[in-house]
Amino acid sequence: MAGAAQAAPGRTAVLRKFRLGNLLFLNLTRAAAVLVLVLLGGVMLALIEGASPALREFGFGFITSQSWNPVTEKFGALAPVYGTIVTSLIAMLIAVPVGLGIAIFLTELCPTPLRRPIGIAIELLAGIPSIIYGIWGLFVFAPFLQTTVQPFLISVFGPIPLLNAVFAGPPYGIGILTAGLILAIMVLPFITSIARDVFSTVPPVLKEAAYGIGCTRWEVVKNVVLPFTRVGVIGGVMLGLGRALGETMAVTFVIGNAHKISASILAPGTTISATIANEFTEAVGDIYTSSLIALGLLLFVITFIVLAIARYMLLRLEMKGGK
Amino acid sequence: MKFKSLAVAAGMAIAALAMPAAARADISGAGASFPFPVYAKWADAWNKETGKKLNYQSIGSGGGIKQIRARTVTFGATDAPLKGPELEKDGLVQFPMVMGGIVPVINVEGVKSGELVLDGPTLAKIFLGEVKTWDDAAIKALNPDLKLPSTAIAVVRRSDGSGTTFNFTDYLGKVSADWKSKVGSATAVEWPVGLGAKGNEGVAANVGQTKGSIGYVEYAYAKENNIAFARMKNKAGKVVSPEVKSFQAAAANADWSSAPGFGVILTDEPGDGSWPITAATFILMHKKPNDPAAAAEALQFFEWAFEKGGPMAEQLIYIPMPASVVKQVRDAWSAITGADGKPLAIAK
Numbered sequence: 280m281a282g283a284a285q286a287a288p289g290r291t292a293v294l295r296k297f298r299l300g301n302l303l304f305l306n307l308t309r310a311a312a313v314l315v316l317v318l319l320g321g322v323m324l325a326l327i328e329g330a331s332p333a334l335r336e337f338g339f340g341f342i343t344s345q346s347w348n349p350v351t352e353k354f355g356a357l358a359p360v361y362g363t364i365v366t367s368l369i370a371m372l373i374a375v376p377v378g379l380g381i382a383i384f385l386t387e388l389c390p391t392p393l394r395r396p397i398g399i400a401i402e403l404l405a406g407i408p409s410i411i412y413g414i415w416g417l418f419v420f421a422p423f424l425q426t427t428v429q430p431f432l433i434s435v436f437g438p439i440p441l442l443n444a445v446f447a448g449p450p451y452g453i454g455i456l457t458a459g460l461i462l463a464i465m466v467l468p469f470i471t472s473i474a475r476d477v478f479s480t481v482p483p484v485l486k487e488a489a490y491g492i493g494c495t496r497w498e499v500v501k502n503v504v505l506p507f508t509r510v511g512v513i514g515g516v517m518l519g520l521g522r523a524l525g526e527t528m529a530v531t532f533v534i535g536n537a538h539k540i541s542a543s544i545l546a547p548g549t550t551i552s553a554t555i556a557n558e559f560t561e562a563v564g565d566i567y568t569s570s571l572i573a574l575g576l577l578l579f580v581i582t583f584i585v586l587a588i589a590r591y592m593l594l595r596l597e598m599k600g601g602k
Numbered sequence: 603m604k605f606k607s608l609a610v611a612a613g614m615a616i617a618a619l620a621m622p623a624a625a626r627a628d629i630s631g632a633g634a635s636f637p638f639p640v641y642a643k644w645a646d647a648w649n650k651e652t653g654k655k656l657n658y659q660s661i662g663s664g665g666g667i668k669q670i671r672a673r674t675v676t677f678g679a680t681d682a683p684l685k686g687p688e689l690e691k692d693g694l695v696q697f698p699m700v701m702g703g704i705v706p707v708i709n710v711e712g713v714k715s716g717e718l719v720l721d722g723p724t725l726a727k728i729f730l731g732e733v734k735t736w737d738d739a740a741i742k743a744l745n746p747d748l749k750l751p752s753t754a755i756a757v758v759r760r761s762d763g764s765g766t767t768f769n770f771t772d773y774l775g776k777v778s779a780d781w782k783s784k785v786g787s788a789t790a791v792e793w794p795v796g797l798g799a800k801g802n803e804g805v806a807a808n809v810g811q812t813k814g815s816i817g818y819v820e821y822a823y824a825k826e827n828n829i830a831f832a833r834m835k836n837k838a839g840k841v842v843s844p845e846v847k848s849f850q851a852a853a854a855n856a857d858w859s860s861a862p863g864f865g866v867i868l869t870d871e872p873g874d875g876s877w878p879i880t881a882a883t884f885i886l887m888h889k890k891p892n893d894p895a896a897a898a899e900a901l902q903f904f905e906w907a908f909e910k911g912g913p914m915a916e917q918l919i920y921i922p923m924p925a926s927v928v929k930q931v932r933d934a935w936s937a938i939t940g941a942d943g944k945p946l947a948i949a950k
Contacts, residue, residue, distance in 0.1 A: 349763070350786035417804075422811050449754050451797055451812065536761030536798025547797050553761075557800060560662035561763025561789045563682075 326579060329572035332565055341573060347538035347554075349562075354570035356577055358538045362455060362548035363581065366530065367523040369459025369544070370466055374523075375516055377463075378470030383500055385471075386478040398475070405468035413532030416461045417453070421533055424460075425452030429545055447543040451535065456544045458534040462526055466519035473515030477508040510593055517589045524582055527552040551578045629900045632659040633666020633679030636765050636820060637700055637883045640920045641679070644907045647914060656903055663765050663789065670694065670886045676896045678886040681765020682789055686862035693889045695938055696863030697931040698882040699904065701853055701921040703821040704770050705844040705879070707809050707829040710736055711751050714830060716843060719744045721835035722777025722870070722878065728816060729757055730780060731795035736814060744835070751814075758808045758817035761798025763790040769881040770818045773869035777878075818879075821849070822919035836878045837870050848877035849921045858927055864934070882923075887938055894940035901935055901947040 333354060334341060344355025381401065385394055429450030436446040481504050489499045505512070535547020536557055551574045562568045631641070638660035645656040661669070663680040670678030671692055679699070689696055706725060708718060720728075724740045727733040733740050737750045760767045771787035785791050799808045802823040809817040810829055821844050824831050833843050842848045855873035856866050868880040885904065891897035908931070912922035923931070935947035 346792065348792035349790040350788045350792065417807060418811070425812070449756065451756060453797060453808070531761070531800055532804070536800070537796065538792065549761075549798070557762040557798070558790055561664040561765075563664040563667065563763075563789065 323579065326572060326576040330569060330576045333569035333573040336566055337570075341570070342577070345538070345540055349558075349564075349567055352564060352566045354566070354573075356551070356570075356574055358540050359549050359551045359554045359574060360577060360581070361540050362458075362534065363524060363550040363552070363578070365455055365544065365548070366458045366462055366534070366550055367520060369456065370462035370523045371516070371520055373460070373463035374466045374470055374519060378467050378515075378519070379474055379512070381467075381471045382474035382478055383504070385475050387496060387500060387504070398472075401468050401471045404464070405472070409465065409526060409529040412461055412465055412529035416457065416529060416533040420461065421452035421457055424457055425450050429456075432545070444542045445544055448541070448545050450545060451547065453533045453535045453547060454543075454545050455534065455541075455548045458530045458548075458550070459544070461529050461533055462523045465526060465529060466523050469519040469522060470515050473518065474508075474512050477511030477515070478504055480511075481507050509596060513589060513593055513596075517586065520585060521582060524585065525552055525578065527556045531556050551575070551581075628654050629656045629676045629896050629903065630659075630674075631656065631666075631677040631679060631885075631900070632661050632669045632675045633886075634663045634681045634765055634883050635660040636681055636702060636881075637679060637920070640700055640911075640915050640918050643914050643918060644903070644911045647911075648903055648906055651906075654899060654903075656900075662763070663768075664763065667886065670888070673888065673892055676887070676891070676893065676900045679883065680886060681881065681883050682768040683861075683863060683865035683867070683882075683884050684886065685865060689863045694863075694886050695889055695934060696865065696884050696886050697934050698858075698864050698923055698927065699885050699907070700915055701849055701868070701880060701882045701923065702919075703844050703849040703877050703880050703921070704766055704773075704818055705821050705824050706832045706834070707806065707817050707819055707824050708832055709809050709811075709813060709815045709830065711753065711813060712749060715828075716831060716833055717745075717748060718830075718832040719835060719841050720832045722773065725834075726774040726778030726781040728755055729759070729774060729794070729796070730778075730784065731757070753814035756812050756815040757793075757796030758799055758805050758812065758815050759793055759796050760790075760801070760805060762800050764801075765789060765881065765883065766802065766818065766820055767791065769867060769869055770879060772867050773879045776870040825919055834878050836874075836876050837872050838874045838876070840874045842875060842877050844877055846916065846919075846921055848875055849880045850924060851875035852877050852880035853882070853921070853927065854924050858930055864927075864931070880921075889937050890939065891946075894946055897938060898940070898946040901938065905932075905947070 337344070337354065341354065341356055342360070343357060344353070345357045346353050346355050347358060348354070381397070385397060389397065429452065432446045433448075433450065436442040485503050485507065486499055489503045494502070530550050531553040534549060534553055536549050536553060537547040538549055538554075539546070541548065555571050555574055559568070559571055562571055638658065641658045645658060649655055658679075663682055666678040666680050667684065669675045684694065684696055706720060710718065720741070721744060724733060724744060727740060733755065735752050735754055737752045741750060768787060768789045771781075771785065771791050774785070775782040775787045785794065797808060799805045799817075802819045805817040805819050806823045806827045806829055809815045810827065819829070824844070831844055833841050835841050851873050852868050852871040855871045855876050856868055858864050858866055860866060864884070866882070868882055870878050871880065887897060887900065908923065908928045915922050932947070936945040938946050940946050
C-alpha cells in the first residue's frame with residue numbers, strides 16, 4: 280500500500296513533465312511557423328511602402344509602360360516583366376521534359392552502376408553558384424551560340440513567316456534565348472531530383488502488376504508512374520519555375536540588359552531581378568529607387584500568381600482523380 | 603558543462619564582434635567604385651606609414667551620396683559631382699581627388715588599336731543607332747586611309763548605373779544636340795540601342811568577344827585587357843590618343859573655379875592636347891562634421907595622397923590632380939571646421 284501511495288505522486292510528476300515537454304515542443308514549432316509568416320508579412324509591407332511613391336506617381340501605367348528612363352524619371356515595368364516571363368518559359372520548356380526524362384531514366388531504365396554517378400552529377404549541378412553560371416554563360420556559352428546556334432536558327436527560320444520574327448536579328452550571342460537556356464540548365468537539377476525522389480515512391484507492386492499484364496515500359500511510365508506522382512512532379516516543376524523567375528546573377532550576365540521588348544528572342548532584353556541588381560546601387564533620386572522596389576513587389580506578385588495557378592491545377596487534378 | 607562552454611563561446615563571439623567597435627577604423631568612407639583600387643592602395647600605404655586606418659567601401663556613387671547625407675561616414679565619394687545648391691543644402695564640401703579617362707574600345711576586323719579615329723558627333727550617332735555599319739560615310743570621312751568592313755556595329759554599354767556612363771553621356775550631350783534632347787546624361791540612361799553589360803569588366807569582355815562591337819570603358823580596363831581603342835578628335839579639332847598626358851591636359855585646361863565644389867565635368871575641354879572624355883572623381887565632406895577628429899584625420903590622408911600618392915595612382919593608371927588644382931582644393935578645405943569654428947586641415 281505504501282509503495283502504491285508513493286508511486287502516484289511520481290506518476291503525476293512524470294505526466295506533468297510530459298505535458299510540459301509537449302507544450303514546449305508545440306510552441307517552439309508554432310513559433311518557427313509564425314516566424315515565416317511574420318517575415319513574409321514584413322517583406323511585403325516593406326516592399327509596398329518602398330514602392331508606393333513610384334506607384335502613386337505612375338499608377339497603373341507602371342505596369343503597361345515600356346519606357347525606363349532615369350534621365351526624365353519615367354519608369355515602366357513592362358519590359359522587365361516580359362523578359363522575366365519569357366526567359367522562365369523558355370527555361371521550363373526545355374528543363375521540364377529533359378528533367379523528367381532524366382528522372383524516368385534513372386528510376387526505371389538506368390543500369391544500377393550508372394545510377395549513382397548520374398544522380399550525383401545532377402546534384403552537383405545544383406551546387407554550382409549562379410555567378411559561375413553567369414561567367415561561363417558569358418565567356419563560353421554565348422560565343423558558342425553566337426557562332427553556331429544563332430546563325431543556324433536565323434537561316435533556318437528566315438524564310439518562315441512569323442517564326443522569322445521570333446528568330447530575327449544579328450546574332451549577339453547574348454539575349455533572351457541565352458538567358459532562357461542558362462536558366463534551363465540551372466533549374467534542371469531541381470526538377471530532376473524531386474521527380475526522381477517521387478518516382479521512387481511508386482509502390483513496386485503497382486508497376487509489377489502493370490508489367491504483368493503486358494504493359495510496355497512507356498505504358499507503365501505513362502499510366503502508372505506519372506499519374507501516381509503528378510502532385511510531387513508539379514511541386515518540383517513549380518520549385519524550378521520559382522527559381523527561374525527570381526534568378527539574378529547568371530541572367531544579368533547573359534541577357535543583354537536592354538529595357539526593350541523585341542519580337543525576336545535573340546535580341547537583348549532584361550528581367551526584373553537583373554534590373555534591380557544592375558541599377559540599385561547607383562539609383563539616385565527617390566522615384567528611381569522606389570520604381571526599383573516596385574519592380575521587386577511585382578516579382579512578388581508574379582510568383583504569388585504562379586503558385587496560385589499551381590495550387591489550382593493540383594486541386595483540379597485531385598478532384599478529377601477522386602471521381 | 604556543455605551549456606557553460608557554449609556560453610563562454612557566445613561571450614567570446616560577442617566580444618570579438620565588439621572589439622572592432624572599440625578599436626574601430628579611424629576613418630570611414632563610402633561611394634564610387636571607379637576610384638576604389640587607388641583609394642585602397644593609398645589607405646594601405648598610409649596605414650604602413652602612420653599606423654592609422656581608413657576603411658573605404660565601394661558601394662557606388664549614389665550610395666556614397668546617401669551615406670554622407672546620413673552622416674554615417676566621414677567622407678563620401680562620387681563620380682558625378684553634386685551641384686552648388688545641393689552642396690549648400692546639406693552643408694557639404696566637394697573636391698576632386700583623382701582622375702581617369704574614358705576611351706571608346708572597338709573590335710573591328712582588320713583595325714588595330716589606335717588606328718581608328720572618331721569624333722564626338724559620329725560617336726553620338728553610333729550610340730544613337732543612326733550609324734549602323736563600320737563602313738558608314740561618317741566613319742569613312744574621318745578615316746580615309748583605313749579599310750573598314752561592312753559589319754554591323756554592335757553597341758555595348760553599361761547596364762548598371764555608373765559614373766563612367768555619366769561622363770560618357772555628358773560628353774555625347776555636349777557634342778550632339780540630338781543626344782541631348784533624345785537621351786540626355788545621367789549615371790544610367792534609356793539607351794536607344796545596344797547590349798548592356800555589368801561593370802567596366804563586363805563591357806570589356808563583351809567588346810572583346812563580339813565582332814563589330816564598340817563600347818566605352820575606363821582607360822585602365824582598356825590598357826590592362828589590351829583591347830583596341832579608338833583615338834578621338836577633340837574640341838580643338840586635333841586627334842589625340844588616350845594617355846596620361848592628354849588626360850592631364852584636359853584637367854589643366856579646365857576652369858575649376860567656374861563651378862561650386864569644383865563641380866566641373868572634364869568632358870570636351872578646350873586645348874590642343876586635351877582628351878575629350880576625361881573624368882574626375884570627387885570627395886564629399888561635411889563642413890561641420892559630427893566627429894571632427896575623424897574628419898581632421900581624413901584631411902591628413904587626402905593631403906598625404908596629394909603629396910605622395912601620385913606615383914601609386916599612376917601605377918594603377920589613374921591620373922593625379924595637377925598641382926594648380928591641388929592648391930585650390932587646399933583652400934577649399936578651410937571651410938571644414940571643428941566645433942570651435944577653426945579649420946580642421948593643417949594649413950600648408
